[in-house]
Amino acid sequence: MSELTSKTDTVVAAQAATTPDAVLATDAGPAPGKPRSLWSDAWYDLRHNWMFLLSTFLILLLLLIAAVPDLFISGSVSPRDGDLTAHYLQSPQMSHLFSAEWFGYDHQGRSIYARVLHGTRASILVGVMVTLVVSLVGGLVGLISGYFGGWVDSVVSRVTDVFFGIPFLLGAMVVLNTFAERSVPVVALALAVLGWTSIARVMRGSVITVKQADYVTAARALGAGTGRILFKHILPNAVAPVIVVATIALGGYITAEATLSFLGIGLTEAISWGQDISSGKDYLRTAQYVLFFPAAMLSVTVLAFLMFGDAVRNALDPKSR
Amino acid sequence: MSIIDKTDAVLEPEAVGFDGPLLDVRDLHVEFHTRDGVAKAVNGVNYSVEAGETLAVLGESGSGKSVTAQAIMGILDMPPGRIPRGEIMFRGQDMLKMSEEQRRRIRGRKIAMIFQDALSSLNPVLSVGYQLGEMYRVHEGLSKKAAKAKAIEMMDRVKIPAAAARVNDYPHQFSGGMRQRIMIAMALALEPELIIADEPTTALDVTVQAQVMDLLAELQREYRMGLILITHDLGVVADVADKIAVMYAGRIVERGPVHELYRNPGHPYTKGLLESIPRLDQKGQELYAIKGLPPNLTRIPSGCAFNPRCPMAQDVCRTDVPPLHPMTAPDGTELVGRASACHFWKETVNG
Numbered sequence: 001m002s003e004l005t006s007k008t009d010t011v012v013a014a015q016a017a018t019t020p021d022a023v024l025a026t027d028a029g030p031a032p033g034k035p036r037s038l039w040s041d042a043w044y045d046l047r048h049n050w051m052f053l054l055s056t057f058l059i060l061l062l063l064l065i066a067a068v069p070d071l072f073i074s075g076s077v078s079p080r081d082g083d084l085t086a087h088y089l090q091s092p093q094m095s096h097l098f099s100a101e102w103f104g105y106d107h108q109g110r111s112i113y114a115r116v117l118h119g120t121r122a123s124i125l126v127g128v129m130v131t132l133v134v135s136l137v138g139g140l141v142g143l144i145s146g147y148f149g150g151w152v153d154s155v156v157s158r159v160t161d162v163f164f165g166i167p168f169l170l171g172a173m174v175v176l177n178t179f180a181e182r183s184v185p186v187v188a189l190a191l192a193v194l195g196w197t198s199i200a201r202v203m204r205g206s207v208i209t210v211k212q213a214d215y216v217t218a219a220r221a222l223g224a225g226t227g228r229i230l231f232k233h234i235l236p237n238a239v240a241p242v243i244v245v246a247t248i249a250l251g252g253y254i255t256a257e258a259t260l261s262f263l264g265i266g267l268t269e270a271i272s273w274g275q276d277i278s279s280g281k282d283y284l285r286t287a288q289y290v291l292f293f294p295a296a297m298l299s300v301t302v303l304a305f306l307m308f309g310d311a312v313r314n315a316l317d318p319k320s321r
Numbered sequence: 322m323s324i325i326d327k328t329d330a331v332l333e334p335e336a337v338g339f340d341g342p343l344l345d346v347r348d349l350h351v352e353f354h355t356r357d358g359v360a361k362a363v364n365g366v367n368y369s370v371e372a373g374e375t376l377a378v379l380g381e382s383g384s385g386k387s388v389t390a391q392a393i394m395g396i397l398d399m400p401p402g403r404i405p406r407g408e409i410m411f412r413g414q415d416m417l418k419m420s421e422e423q424r425r426r427i428r429g430r431k432i433a434m435i436f437q438d439a440l441s442s443l444n445p446v447l448s449v450g451y452q453l454g455e456m457y458r459v460h461e462g463l464s465k466k467a468a469k470a471k472a473i474e475m476m477d478r479v480k481i482p483a484a485a486a487r488v489n490d491y492p493h494q495f496s497g498g499m500r501q502r503i504m505i506a507m508a509l510a511l512e513p514e515l516i517i518a519d520e521p522t523t524a525l526d527v528t529v530q531a532q533v534m535d536l537l538a539e540l541q542r543e544y545r546m547g548l549i550l551i552t553h554d555l556g557v558v559a560d561v562a563d564k565i566a567v568m569y570a571g572r573i574v575e576r577g578p579v580h581e582l583y584r585n586p587g588h589p590y591t592k593g594l595l596e597s598i599p600r601l602d603q604k605g606q607e608l609y610a611i612k613g614l615p616p617n618l619t620r621i622p623s624g625c626a627f628n629p630r631c632p633m634a635q636d637v638c639r640t641d642v643p644p645l646h647p648m649t650a651p652d653g654t655e656l657v658g659r660a661s662a663c664h665f666w667k668e669t670v671n672g
Contacts, residue, residue, distance in 0.1 A: 037491050038446050214441035221394050221436075222507060223429025223460060232455075236446045 038240070042315040052311035058304035066124045069117035074098050079118040079271055082109035089287045103293045106276070107283055112290065115271055116297050122184055122270035123301060127254040129188035130195060135246045138196035142203025143238070147211055147230055157204070164197040168256070173265055182268045191256055195249070202245050206238040213237070240316040248309030251302040258298050273298045341413055342369035343547045344393070344432075344515055349407030351388050351571075353618075354400060360618040362388040364571040365407075367645075370547040372514065375538075377550045377562035377579070379594070383615050385571035386551045390517045393549075394434050395424045411515075430460055433508035435537075437520040439500035443492035449476075449503050450488035456510040475506040479536060498529035502536065509540055515547040522557055534561055555598055559583065564658060567591050570616050570626035573645065577659035587648050587661035587670050589631045625664070637664050 046052045065072060077100040087105035092112075096102050103112040145156035175190040176182055210216065211234055219233050260266035261274025273294040280291030351363035363385040370376045380386045391397045393409055395416065409416045411432065416424060436442040444452060453475055454468030463471065469488060476484035479502040492500055501521060508516055518537065522530040538561045541548045550562060558565060559579060566576040567590065575588035586592040593611040613630040616622055622629055628638040646666055648659040663669060 037448070214436055214438060215444040217396055218434070218436050218442040218504075218507075219444070220396050221428055221434040222456060223425055223427075224455075225425055225459075228459065232447075233444050237444065 038316070042312075045315040046311060049311050049315070051307050052315075055304045055307035055311060058300065059308060062120055062124060062301055062304065065117055066121040069114075069120065072098060072117055073100065073111075073114055075100065077111050077114045079110060079114040082106075084109040087111075089283065089290070091287075092289050104287070104289050106279065106290050107287075112276075112293050115276055116273070116293050118271045119273045119276065119294060119297070120301070122267055122272045123254045123257060123298070125184050126188050126191070126257040126267075127250045127305070129185065130191045130253040131246050131250045133188065133192040134196045134199050134249070135242060137192070138199025139203050139239070139242055141196070142200040142205075142242075143207055143230060143235065145200070146204040146207030146238075147234065149208075153204075156200075160197045160200050163194065164201075166194060168194050169259065172256070172260055173263070176260065176265045180268075182266065184267065184270060187257055187260065187267055191253055195253065198249070199242055199245060203238065203242050206241050207234055210234050210238045244309060244313040244316060246309075247312050248306060250309070251305035254298070254302055254305065341410075343372050343374075343412065344549075345369040345408075345410040346389070346393065347408040347410065349389060349392060349409065350405050351385070351392050351397065351407075352403050352405060354403065355619070358619040361621060362571050362618055363392070364621070366568070366571070366573055368566050368573065368576070370515065370549055372547050373542075373545040374564070375541065375548040375550060375562045377552060377558040377565045378568060379552060379555065379558065379565055380568035381553060381615050383618065384568040386568050387519055388571075389568075390434070390519050390549065390551055393517060394428060394432065395421075396428075396434075429456060429513070430511050431513050432515045432517065433511070433513040435501075435504050435508045435516065435518040435521045438524045439497065439504045440492060440524075442504055443500060445492055448489045448491055449495070450490075453488075453503065453507055453510060456507055460511055471510070472506075475510055476503070478509070478540070479503070479506045481506075496529075497525050498533060501525060501529075501533050505533070505537060505540070509544065512544055513546065515549070516541070517549045517551070519551045520553070521550070522554070523552070530557065537561070555583075555594060567594070570621055571618065572626065572662065574627065574662045575660065576645075577648070577656070581656065581659060585670055587659060587666045588663045589633050589665075589669055590627050592669060593630075593632075625662070633665055633668065635664070 070076065082105075087101075087109035089107055090101065090105040090109075092104035093099070093101045098113075100111040100114060103116060106112055106115070141156055141160065145153040145160075171194045172190050175193065176187065179186050216229060216233055219229055224233070257266055258272065258274035258277065261272040262278045264275075264278065266272060266274055276294040277291055277298070280294065283290050346366055346368050349363055349366045350361070353360040353362060362383075366385070366389050368376060368378070378386045378389070388397070388402075392402075392404060393416070397404075404417060407417070411427065416427065419427075443449065447455075450469055450472045453472035454463075454465070457463040457468040457471045458465070473484045473488050476488065481487065481499055481502055487495075492503070495503065501524075505521070508518075521537065522533050525533060534557055537548070540546075550558065552558060562579050564576065564578050565582050566573045567582075567588065568574065569590050575582065575586065575591045577587070582591065583595065586595055590611070593609070596609040597611060599608055611630055616626055616629070622639075624637070624639040624641055625631070625634075625643050628634040631638065641664070643662045643664045645660045645662045648656045648661055648666060648670065650656055651671065661669070
């Protein structure tokens with residue numbers, strides 16, 4: 001029998017030596033000969049998905065606007081300076097691209113285009129900050145309760161349930177009302193306090209599935225400690241659904257910030273689409289564009305993040321298609 | 322490096338000059354507390370393995386062979402598992418009395434395990450080179466680069482073609498036999514003194530089974546390791562093992578050197594197992610099967626656990642649990658290493 005073994009091996013070895021790619025050729029797909037992981041497969045899928053490309057383009061554009069809003073407007077126009085005598089509710093000049101009067105002026109004579117551009121930063125910052133905090137906190141809580149189970153899980157899950165039971169908007173109003181000055185981190189924190197539970201639940205479920213896998217037992221049998229098992233073996237296998245939920249939720253957090261600002265309990269310092277939508281609603285019958293442009297910008301931003309999240313989900317979970 | 326020094330310190334005092342068996346399992350009991358009651362998976366198992374020796378543990382599903390192995394490795398889920406009694410002596414030290422940290426240092430370094438299904442036992446998101454290298458990085462503190470070089474070397478040892486080119490590949494890119502070779506490489510990486518292989522070839526093609534078994538046997542001889550081979554495949558055992566322990570309902574019902582046990586089984590259960598192997602010279606005849614099913618472990622029959630299925634069962638079998646009798650030849654000479662837990666072992670051997 002050993003003769004047979006060695007023969008087979010030499011045949012295989014010879015094959016492999018002459019054409020190293022031939023062995024791998026059975027794995028049809030991207031870049032034959034290159035190792036393929038879940039992530040590299042997902043990346044291959046994403047690069048060929050128009051939804052991903054479009055949303056990525058939009059998100060990159062929005063990030064650039066958020067970083068340097070003045071880059072997109074000709075001349076130096078402050079979003080806070082209004083000239084009531086010259087520009088009170090002046091209509092949009094659609095032919096004047098990238099100029100202060102492009103989207104018209106609001107009831108205080110401020111350039112709507114400039115305000116829309118400058119409002120991007122607050123929205124994106126809130127969305128990204130909440131997502132980061134929520135993923136970190138929720139992810140860790142889910143990892144711990146899912147892995148250790150037992151009474152740890154019971155306690156953590158009940159705490160999660162308590163937070164989950166608080167109505168989102170009501171909770172945010174109560175928290176934010178205690179602050180007189182509401183900066184971006186304050187609003188982000190208020191949203192994160194109420195938002196981490198969904199991520200924690202997703203992570204917990206995912207970890208419970210993964211921890212029963214044979215490779216976790218195998219890692220333990222080969223001497224891996226708890227930390228290594230948690231972060232090297234379980235986390236990379238359990239994190240995909242969390243990434244999907246987090247990217248899709250990002251759009252939701254941006255909407256939530258706009259909602260709070262619309263209600264007057266959101267940002268106090270920054271320029272925000274929600275505030276502009278709120279003030280625009282008073283002129284809905286005479287000057288619809290005051291409300292339209294910030295609302296449209298908000299919609300496009302949320303859509304971009306939702307599409308991005310959807311594309312990521314499809315790439316990470318091909319079965320859902 | 323401090324981890325390694327500590328490991329040695331833990332094992333040194335008795336390890337030096339200790340000349341007993343490498344692993345000695347004594348009167349091991351394992352039970353699982355479930356909603357339906359207490360499932361007694363292992364009920365007083367005794368076996369020992371010397372360095373360089375291969376012990377095959379044979380038995381049906383649910384006979385407790387894998388649970389015993391998990392208890393030795395310390396990877397039993399507790400709760401619901403519990404070890405109410407018994408000792409697992411590794412080089413003269415009882416592992417059940419060690420701290421979790423001490424046991425973790427033994428796992429992988431001194432005792433390693435090979436699992437049944439290599440695909441699910443390898444982490445799908447990490448490359449095989451990374452997982453193999455992890456053994457060296459975690460236990461020996463090697464750098465990433467050195468660990469990868471060692472991983473390639475190890476992949477060569479287990480005869481994976483073009484090891485250097487494939488070290489960054491992921492488990493799903495390998496065939497079943499190659500994956501099992503990688504598992505073997507991981508288990509052997511630190512040259513442990515004892516390897517437990519839990520049905521290492523069950524998930525493989527018959528042709529690949531032989532290759533993997535040969536490889537395992539070859540490497541075992543080379544490193545002079547003890548090997549516990551858990552299987553239900555009598556064919557696999559015959560070539561590789563030195564001695565056999567047959568398990569039924571959590572107890573060892575018969576043990577002995579391979580060839581003698583095959584030639585002349587001393588327990589009706591072993592006899593039944595051997596007779597249920599399909600044979601070419603009995604083509605066309607009905608294949609023998611042991612009647613009935615293995616017992617429910619929450620309600621093990623009184624007396625000999627095998628009595629409801631045993632063709633030789635008498636009244637005494639339903640009341641008295643047979644001890645593991647040392648066996649003797651008809652002329653009274655001792656059969657070295659052979660024992661049978663049957664009241665009627667004499668009749669079984671001679672009839």
